[in-house]
Amino acid sequence: xxxxxxxxxxxxxxxxxxxxxxxxxxxxxxxxxxxxxxxxxxxxxxxxxxxxxxxxxxxxxxxxxxxxxxxxxxxxxxxxxxxxxxxxxxxxxxxxxxxxxxxxxxxxxxxxxxxxxxxxxxxxxxxxxxxxxxxxxxxxxxxxxxxxxxxxxxxxxxxxxxxxxxxxxxxxxxxxxxxxxxxxxxxxxxxxxxxxxxxxxxxxxxxxxxxxxxxxxxxxxxxxxxxxxxxxxxxxxxxxxxxxxxxxxxxxxxxxxxxxxxxxxxxx
Amino acid sequence: xxxxxxxxxxxxxxxxxxxxxxxxxxxxxxxxxxxxxxxxxxxxxxxxxxxxxxxxxxxxxxxxxxxxxxxxxxxxxxxxxxxxxxxxxxxxxxxxxxxxxxxxxxxxxxxxxxxxxxxxxxxxxxxxxxxxxxxxxxxxxxxxxxxxxxxxxxxxxxxxxxxxxxxxxxxxxxxxxxxxxxxxxxxxxxxxxxxxxxxxxxxxxxxxxxxxxxxxxxxxxxxxxxxxxxxxxxxxxxxxxxxxxxxxxxxxxxxxxxxxxxxxxxxx
Numbered sequence: 141x142x143x144x145x146x147x148x149x150x151x152x153x154x155x156x157x158x159x160x161x162x163x164x165x166x167x168x169x170x171x172x173x174x175x176x177x178x179x180x181x182x183x184x185x186x187x188x189x190x191x192x193x194x195x196x197x198x199x200x201x202x203x204x205x206x207x208x209x210x211x212x213x214x215x216x217x218x219x220x221x222x223x224x225x226x227x228x229x230x231x232x233x234x235x236x237x238x239x240x241x242x243x244x245x246x247x248x249x250x251x252x253x254x255x256x257x258x259x260x261x262x263x264x265x266x267x268x269x270x271x272x273x274x275x276x277x278x279x280x281x282x283x284x285x286x287x288x289x290x291x292x293x294x295x296x297x298x299x300x301x302x303x304x305x306x307x308x309x310x311x312x313x314x315x316x317x318x319x320x321x322x323x324x325x326x327x328x329x330x331x332x333x334x335x336x337x338x339x340x341x342x343x344x345x346x347x348x349x350x351x352x353x354x355x356x357x358x359x360x361x362x363x364x365x366x367x368x369x370x371x372x373x374x375x376x377x378x379x380x381x382x383x384x385x386x387x388x389x390x391x392x393x394x395x396x397x398x399x400x401x402x403x404x405x406x407x408x
Numbered sequence: 409x410x411x412x413x414x415x416x417x418x419x420x421x422x423x424x425x426x427x428x429x430x431x432x433x434x435x436x437x438x439x440x441x442x443x444x445x446x447x448x449x450x451x452x453x454x455x456x457x458x459x460x461x462x463x464x465x466x467x468x469x470x471x472x473x474x475x476x477x478x479x480x481x482x483x484x485x486x487x488x489x490x491x492x493x494x495x496x497x498x499x500x501x502x503x504x505x506x507x508x509x510x511x512x513x514x515x516x517x518x519x520x521x522x523x524x525x526x527x528x529x530x531x532x533x534x535x536x537x538x539x540x541x542x543x544x545x546x547x548x549x550x551x552x553x554x555x556x557x558x559x560x561x562x563x564x565x566x567x568x569x570x571x572x573x574x575x576x577x578x579x580x581x582x583x584x585x586x587x588x589x590x591x592x593x594x595x596x597x598x599x600x601x602x603x604x605x606x607x608x609x610x611x612x613x614x615x616x617x618x619x620x621x622x623x624x625x626x627x628x629x630x631x632x633x634x635x636x637x638x639x640x641x642x643x644x645x646x647x648x649x650x651x652x653x654x655x656x657x658x659x660x661x662x663x664x665x666x667x668x669x670x671x672x673x674x675x676x
Contacts, residue, residue, distance in 0.1 A: 326597075405593060
């Protein structure tokens, strides 16, 4: 949804028959190709339940059911195999790897991951990091993976693991972009006054980030910086409401307008 | 020390005879007038001891001895009474008030405060907020004073208490500047890789901030934004070493050079 404001999107994913939404309806009118969406009648959809703490940044997982995500990954349709900009959303690194292998010649691959894969599946994650161009990760995960508390140094240690770019998301404290060439960019979060639900902020950030790269067709550092800014802005709309309501109530012009506001707020 | 890189400084303060430093020696060669420094032979110097936690932002006070700060404030020398840019460093709000009353016609007054005054001396603090132009405060204190978790809203509630500008310092997450006119500015911290001791970061920030205002002689919002950036940069040198070592090992040109680096790091 977040990326579709910028560029056509090809969605690959798998849900069970228990999914309470009709995804064709959810994405109606959006430039999102659902040919890669698989519904497994005998399986149950991934579910997560958690509690956000006072600062809306840290959260506790109350219940995690991998369900269908613990099974074989969905098949990438033939019509998707020429994709150039690929985002591997958070799932088991082995599955991310299997999905990536189905893309013929990607130009830029970014991946998300999370604490349970860093802790329990590092042997799968490390080879994946050598196959991708960019890791998008939150600050606690960066510290865990980099084995380093200072985030700039953690970022540098993660870059040593292979991929050329790392984006560290710090919630309401913004984000840091580091490249293996030594370039750095730091951006505060959009100073939102109304935060209803931060769920999906990270995925919305990744969607805006990848969407801008795909739209511009470039991945130089200046474009990556703008992509971080677009990701920041899209996430700021997501957290203003529950579910996809924040994104459903805006148009592309609202994103561009808030990007200019963010630029004004941060320049001196 | 931080402000003296920018502008002549007139220091007003009081210490006991137990102070382990010769302050004339500490400030030798700096443009700091010590005519307002009082040494009370029968008193003991203020002391603080604390423990920094892993993230270097939160800390626990292990020991606090107000000592001489619990006594009458020092006298402002006649030669200082025409000062235009005044910073009331953290002490009891009643003492800050008594110090400010000795300045004839200040152009811009900023004050720091801390949790113990917000909790225990709000009746003294609130009238002070109506007499100053700017409150410089850290994020926990802003939440406590504004009775609001969201920092942008906390800033707005603090502005309602009277002063025209509030600066909220968020440690390694940067700072937010809000004015009663509705202007806002958000700046990340300088992405430092070597943090030895954050003690004094807030005072160094205030010194750089006030120093730039005094040097430029202006307090419009663009100048305030630059002042926040200078404060951020000066603090980044302070935390790289213990005591004043970080500031003793640099020159003004190092500050300007890092300001340009910070500008490059944050622009898109």
